[in-house]
Amino acid sequence: QLPMMLDSREPFTGDIGDQTELALRNVEAVLNAAGSDLSRVLQMTIYVSDMELWDAVNRRYAEVMGDHRPARAIVPVKELHFGTKIEIQAIALT
Numbered sequence: 001q002l003p004m005m006l007d008s009r010e011p012f013t014g015d016i017g018d019q020t021e022l023a024l025r026n027v028e029a030v031l032n033a034a035g036s037d038l039s040r041v042l043q044m045t046i047y048v049s050d051m052e053l054w055d056a057v058n059r060r061y062a063e064v065m066g067d068h069r070p071a072r073a074i075v076p077v078k079e080l081h082f083g084t085k086i087e088i089q090a091i092a093l094t
Contacts, residue, residue: 001026002084011082016053020060023088031092038064040093043071047087051076057086 003012003019006029012022028038048057054074070090080087 001030001089002081002087004082011084013083013085016056016085017060019084019086020057021064023086024061024064027088027090031090034094036092036094038092039068041065041068041070041090042093043073043091045073045075045089047075047077047080047089049077049080049085053085 001023003022004010004026005012005022006026012019024038027041027044031037031040046057046061048054051074
């Protein structure tokens, strides 16, 4: 999931913390639609456009995920679609 506004399908290119939360909330929306939630995530792959952003991403990730700590991989990439700075892939139980 990219940090996209679900109602307008427009990318959100603001602060990396806000992009991280929006991408996680989009993952959550997909999980909810499938009868699941963030607590059932087994693994996440996080693509980030600059490793210098990692501390801010990690802080917001911890706020949203709470005590749940699924397996996680961080993949630095040169650029992401629509100029966003983060993309999140999740595998979860339904």
